[in-house]
Amino acid sequence: MKKLALTDDILMQIDKPARYIGNEFNSVKKNPADVDIRFAMCFPDVYEVGMSHLGIAILYDMLNRREDTYCERVYSPWPDLHVLMKERNIPLFALESQDPIKDFDFIAMTLQYEMCYTNILQILDLSGVALESKDRTNDDPIVIVGGPCAANPEPIADFIDIAYIGEGETSYDALLDLYKEHRAKGFDRQKFLRAACHIPGIYVPSLYKVTYKESDGTIESFEPIYDDVPATVERQVVTDMDSSPYPTKMLIPFVRAIQDRVVLEIQRGCIRGCRFCQAGMIYRPNREKSVEVLKKQAKELLAATGHEEISLSSLSSSDYHALGELMDFLIDDCLSEGVNVSLPSLRIDAFSLDVMSKVQDVRKSSITFAPEAGSQRMRDVINKGLTVEDIIGGATLAFKGGWNKVKLYFMLGLPSETDEDMKAIPQLANEIAAAYYDTVPKEERQGRCQITISTSFFVPKPFTPFQWAPMYEAGEYLRRAKVVNDEMKAQLNQKSLKYNWHHSDVTVLEGVFARGDRRLCPAILDAYKSGCYFDAWGEYFDFDKWLAAFEKNNISIEYYAYRQRDLDEILPWDFIDCHVKKSFLKREWENAMNAKVTPNCKMSCSGCGSAMLGTGVCFNAR
Amino acid sequence: MRVRVKFEKTGIMRYVGHLDLMRFFQKAVKRSGIQIKYSEGFNPHQIMSFASPLGVGLTSEGEYMDIDIKEEIDSQTGMSSLNENMVEGLAITGFRYLPDNAVKCMSAVTAASYIVTYKDSKDDACYIENIADLKEKFFDEASSINIIKKTKKGERELDLKPLIYRFNIEIKDGVPVYDLLVSSGSTDNIKPELVIKAFHEYLGLPEFDELSLDIKRIDMFTGEKDALVSLGDIGDEH
Numbered sequence: 001m002k003k004l005a006l007t008d009d010i011l012m013q014i015d016k017p018a019r020y021i022g023n024e025f026n027s028v029k030k031n032p033a034d035v036d037i038r039f040a041m042c043f044p045d046v047y048e049v050g051m052s053h054l055g056i057a058i059l060y061d062m063l064n065r066r067e068d069t070y071c072e073r074v075y076s077p078w079p080d081l082h083v084l085m086k087e088r089n090i091p092l093f094a095l096e097s098q099d100p101i102k103d104f105d106f107i108a109m110t111l112q113y114e115m116c117y118t119n120i121l122q123i124l125d126l127s128g129v130a131l132e133s134k135d136r137t138n139d140d141p142i143v144i145v146g147g148p149c150a151a152n153p154e155p156i157a158d159f160i161d162i163a164y165i166g167e168g169e170t171s172y173d174a175l176l177d178l179y180k181e182h183r184a185k186g187f188d189r190q191k192f193l194r195a196a197c198h199i200p201g202i203y204v205p206s207l208y209k210v211t212y213k214e215s216d217g218t219i220e221s222f223e224p225i226y227d228d229v230p231a232t233v234e235r236q237v238v239t240d241m242d243s244s245p246y247p248t249k250m251l252i253p254f255v256r257a258i259q260d261r262v263v264l265e266i267q268r269g270c271i272r273g274c275r276f277c278q279a280g281m282i283y284r285p286n287r288e289k290s291v292e293v294l295k296k297q298a299k300e301l302l303a304a305t306g307h308e309e310i311s312l313s314s315l316s317s318s319d320y321h322a323l324g325e326l327m328d329f330l331i332d333d334c335l336s337e338g339v340n341v342s343l344p345s346l347r348i349d350a351f352s353l354d355v356m357s358k359v360q361d362v363r364k365s366s367i368t369f370a371p372e373a374g375s376q377r378m379r380d381v382i383n384k385g386l387t388v389e390d391i392i393g394g395a396t397l398a399f400k401g402g403w404n405k406v407k408l409y410f411m412l413g414l415p416s417e418t419d420e421d422m423k424a425i426p427q428l429a430n431e432i433a434a435a436y437y438d439t440v441p442k443e444e445r446q447g448r449c450q451i452t453i454s455t456s457f458f459v460p461k462p463f464t465p466f467q468w469a470p471m472y473e474a475g476e477y478l479r480r481a482k483v484v485n486d487e488m489k490a491q492l493n494q495k496s497l498k499y500n501w502h503h504s505d506v507t508v509l510e511g512v513f514a515r516g517d518r519r520l521c522p523a524i525l526d527a528y529k530s531g532c533y534f535d536a537w538g539e540y541f542d543f544d545k546w547l548a549a550f551e552k553n554n555i556s557i558e559y560y561a562y563r564q565r566d567l568d569e570i571l572p573w574d575f576i577d578c579h580v581k582k583s584f585l586k587r588e589w590e591n592a593m594n595a596k597v598t599p600n601c602k603m604s605c606s607g608c609g610s611a612m613l614g615t616g617v618c619f620n621a622r
Numbered sequence: 623m624r625v626r627v628k629f630e631k632t633g634i635m636r637y638v639g640h641l642d643l644m645r646f647f648q649k650a651v652k653r654s655g656i657q658i659k660y661s662e663g664f665n666p667h668q669i670m671s672f673a674s675p676l677g678v679g680l681t682s683e684g685e686y687m688d689i690d691i692k693e694e695i696d697s698q699t700g701m702s703s704l705n706e707n708m709v710e711g712l713a714i715t716g717f718r719y720l721p722d723n724a725v726k727c728m729s730a731v732t733a734a735s736y737i738v739t740y741k742d743s744k745d746d747a748c749y750i751e752n753i754a755d756l757k758e759k760f761f762d763e764a765s766s767i768n769i770i771k772k773t774k775k776g777e778r779e780l781d782l783k784p785l786i787y788r789f790n791i792e793i794k795d796g797v798p799v800y801d802l803l804v805s806s807g808s809t810d811n812i813k814p815e816l817v818i819k820a821f822h823e824y825l826g827l828p829e830f831d832e833l834s835l836d837i838k839r840i841d842m843f844t845g846e847k848d849a850l851v852s853l854g855d856i857g858d859e860h
Contacts, residue, residue: 001633002710008741012679012833017637023709025650252649254642306649306707338652338660338668361664 005093005100006081014080018254019047022095025252026304028064028071032097035070036180039063040094040101040141042074042109044119045536050075051251052259054313055110055147059168061247069176072096074107076119077126079534085126092126102128105179107141111149114513115506115536117156120145121528124159131525132158133206138189142179151235151282152462152573155516155524157205161193164201165576166236167268169244171201197229201236204229208575210518217559219517219570235282235578239615241268241289248300252307261309261342262301266294266326270315271601271617273608274372275383275592276411278461279315281580284608285616286601291322295329302339309340318347319602327355335359348394353401363446366405367398373417374410374424380595381416383588388428395432399439404449406432411458412480412501415469415592422480426488426497429453433493451493454500455484457507461514462573463580465588468565471511477504505543506535511561517572520560523553581609626688626727627704628716628854632681635711640675647687650707656700659690673727673842673853674734674806677813679833684735684841686727686853688720697859718857727853730844733787734806736814737838739799745834746827753798753825754791760824761789769820782820785812787847803850806842 004011004021011017032038041060043050050056056073063071072094077085085092091100101107107129109120121131124143130136133143145153146164153163164171175196182192197204207229211220224231238244250262269286270279289297298310310330317323330341341359346352348367356365371386373379379386395406410425429451436449457477460469472480481501488497513520527549534540550557565571567586574582584607591598598606601617611618631643638646648668651658660666669690676682695703697717704714724730740747747753761767767782788803804812815832822830843850 004634008679009833011637017678018639018642021634021637023634023711025646025707025709252646254638254646256642256645260645303653306652308648308652338658338666340665364664 003098005090005098010081010084010088010090014084015078016047016255019075019078020081020095022073022098024095024254026249027073027096027251028060029096030064030070032070032099036068036183037066037070037106037176038099038104039069039071039106039108039176040074040104041071042076042107042123043112044076044109044116044123045112045534046078047075047253048255048257051253051255051257053110053112054263054265055168057247057250058245059108059172060251061249062169062245063172063176065245066173066176068180070096072101074101074123076122076534079540082122082126082533091128092123100127101141104141105183106144108144108146110147111145111153111156112147113536114149114155114510115541116149117513117524118528118533118535120156120159121525122533125528131528133161134158136161136189138187140189142189142192148278148282149514151278151576151578152514152516153203153205154518154572155513155520157518158521158525160205161189162196163203163205164236165203165233166201166578167238168236169238170236171199174199175202194226194229200234203233203576205518210572212519218566219572222570222572222575232575232577235576237283237579237613237615238268238287239613241287242293246297248297249304250301252305259311260307261311261340262298262305262307263311263313264294264298264301265289265313266317266320267314269616271319272316272385273383273588273598273600273606275381275465275588276372276414276458276461277315278464281463281585281608282578283315284580284601284610285613285618286319287616288321288620291325291329294326298330298334302334302337308338309342310334311342312344314344317344318349318352324351331355331358347390348398350397353394353397357401362402365403366407366450366452367395367403368407368409369394370409371428372409372411373414373421374426374428375421377595378414378417378421378424380597381592382411382414383592383598385597385600388431391428392431392435396435396439399436399449404436404440404446406449406451408432408451408453410453410455412455412484413458413472413477413507415466417480419483422483423487425453425455425484426491426499429488429497430491430493433491433496436496437493448496450498451496452498452500453484453488455481456502457504459507459511459514462571463576463578463585465585465592467515467571467585468567468569468589470564471508471561473562474504474508477507503538506538506541508557508561509535509543509546512555512557515572516560519553520555523549523555526552579608579610579613584608623692623694624688624690624720624724625700626686626716626718626720626724626853626857627700627714628718629685629687630683630713630715631676631685631711632683632713633711635709636679636681639678640672644670644672646712650704651689653707654703656689656695656703657692659692671726671728674731674811676839680837680839682839683715684839684852684854686842688727694719694860716854717859718854719860720857724856725844727842729808730853731807731842732805732845733803733843733847733850735788735801735803735840735843737799737801737840738814738818739794739836740797740834741836742834743795743797745797747822747825748797750825750827754793756825757789757791757821760821761786767820769816769823771816782812782817785810786817787850789817803843805847 144162213220267288269283460466673686700717771780785805790801
């Protein structure tokens, strides 16, 4: 029988013990004695969330294709187990072999959202690995992070040995080969890191020194300590999506994952250029997979997993060049075999409604719009190319097709937002409701239509045209939500409208981390030590502990979140070359302030800089 | 065509709950290529049903699920294509075609057999030397065994005696091993830990912890008390 790291007595007293036993169908089994490199791939959140993540699935498959490497998975133990592991000194283990990851060569973690930073410390702490890079010895694993938040790894610089900047498919082979070489000749951690920083995309924070201006605390200089260390790190990008490794034998978790379905990535990057969207900038250029490859992958994935649902993954599926052909294929070939096709967020038009009516029960499902802003002026500021006519037209078509539920997503707190812009949100919802009553005759209505408005609070992100923008204090976000709520109650069709909004404390903290620098590290460490982890989970988020940690370390929220940054200020992430040039971002910031729309990449090239990669939409026929 | 699949759930699979196991089997059947039937409607689901759910922490040699299939395949092929899609701790041991009038396994179960022992060889019960004699007094010689059973609606008094069809005890390496056959299913569902709890109370042992028991289900049966038939003996292999 497979050995387990946890005893029966522990497994029987914790919630969902199957999170910790491994043994999933399609999980990789290797003999640890047969490999040179043991690699722990961690998602610093609970199992069900981590098991749903496509990036980890891709890298797990890719790394295990190497005969010399055994890549295993680790997720954050839920607090019930965390407490027991601390009490009984049980070291954190990998799911496949159940061996302690302290003895591994690499501990890799993906950073999908800022609020997981304390969970990075939880994983290191439970593993028995020193929390700070400077305290690690030659026998300790190399701690490496990647993922979207590695676009600014500075707030966690002290905790990591390496940040992998960009898409994981390109540089891991070189990094692992180098590691093996260094292991073979008597390993010296510092020498290895020094050599690793020459591999494209590999950033070693300890090899850089940052100084700050005495006047205002902003960065004075950000430079390599040694001459051979590169001053800029180029973000890694897959240039050929069709030949890039994609797993077909995806793991089947026992505990139901958030994504309990086949997820098929159809393209990377986005042509739209919404100015608030980090993914839309850092994953440039938009690169599509060919429809032939996708058909083949869909078939193989369904056969290898036995999933009864397939979903397409991309930032904007409607922009995929052969969406019609792909959907026809999925519907004709898959629906007949009892497989559901679940739809990604599509632009609502005649085509998508036709597809939706084939795969969903119209009476039960809802249609979704993400206008992101209520007024046309605001939508022009954020470069969201969606007009009132698009929305009302799409909704009217949907109402004619039998739908009566609409979901609307907006952001509050965008740069230059006025009370009029906020009020335009419920006004737009009201117009949609009015379109329902105009379109559907009384005798055909099944009660009222339901228009649900959701707002999130905008957080400025690095490498976006809004990276210089100020945020607001928590109370101001709530005031804005109240403006929306009050205006909604004044609408004619208010009984058909419903409004949800988020908490605002966590937004402010996200804002601090997103654009933070390495001076935040001691505060994050103190917050973890005072009991903060699983901050992304409302029931565990404790804002007061964070405020205390900030105060103790002289961290000003005002400095990191609320101030308007100068366009010429050195930003903590400026050392990364993400191909999109700063001059383009500045131009886009100015366009935003003038409410001027920039055409999408298929319409015309706006010269962002990513064309230098020689791939994707920059080179495909427009 | 309805097929009854028999399987074992052992080892570390004891930590996987019933709903998770059902979802595992839906995908395993799909991967196996066996042509299972689907229900009608917008959200078609596989026609698949399980006999009595097994609690987390228990193992079993005799679990059952019934599936409706579109194309007949021989039982050996059915078993091997399912076994290729199992994981450690799950194994298919039977694949029989049911007669048309067979009752679905879910409602057919009337009894289940278990082997129960103690996880810890130093459990209090292991120190009672005449435990076998005491078991005879507690069970074989008793005319009734009245207990208080907690239900969703509250508590009710229950006589266990007529619901326990077999209660043997054997001492292996100093640890009592119980062999139980009890009423099971929708009307009088007796969990083995309930029987052992009553026995512990009779023995005067301190507070009973059901997690101290290692429980393995051996098989499930249908029919009347005196004419029980294993769910795995119904139907034929093709």
